Amino acid sequence: MASRAHDIGAAADFAPGLLRRVDVEGRALVVLCRGEEFVALRDLCPHQGAPLSAGELGGTPLPCQPGEPIQYGRIGEVLTCPWHGWEFDVGTGRALAHPQARVRVYPVRREDGRLWVELS
Numbered sequence: 001m002a003s004r005a006h007d008i009g010a011a012a013d014f015a016p017g018l019l020r021r022v023d024v025e026g027r028a029l030v031v032l033c034r035g036e037e038f039v040a041l042r043d044l045c046p047h048q049g050a051p052l053s054a055g056e057l058g059g060t061p062l063p064c065q066p067g068e069p070i071q072y073g074r075i076g077e078v079l080t081c082p083w084h085g086w087e088f089d090v091g092t093g094r095a096l097a098h099p100q101a102r103v104r105v106y107p108v109r110r111e112d113g114r115l116w117v118e119l120s
């Protein structure tokens with residue numbers, strides 16, 4: 001199937017760390033900025049259908065011993081679902097604790113200050 005590129009807005013409107021929902025051809029996507037890179041994922045959690053755009057972009061707790069302070073790793077790489085806390089790798093869309101569950105990831109490119117998402 002051929003892919004189709006869609007202009008989803010000015011890159012400057014996608015601030016680093018923020019989650020922004022856009023609708024493209026009837027598909028809800030959540031778009032986020034990670035430094036110079038932009039990522040789009042389906043805005044639908046595979047667990048029970050929460051909008052991931054209402055979640056949080058951050059990290060994941062690292063292993064620790066009882067009594068130790070919780071520390072986080074992979075900062076900016078993990079999108080946490082707002083309903084039950086499933087965590088998704090924003091690069092692959094895979095759920096960290098449920099690798100069989102996955103959110104579709106769409107390529108985003110920046111061109112002349114605009115963002116284009118590729119749907120296939």
Ligand code: FES
Pocket residue numbers: 045046047048049050081082083084085086
């Ligand atoms: S709906 Fe996302 S973790 Fe339950």
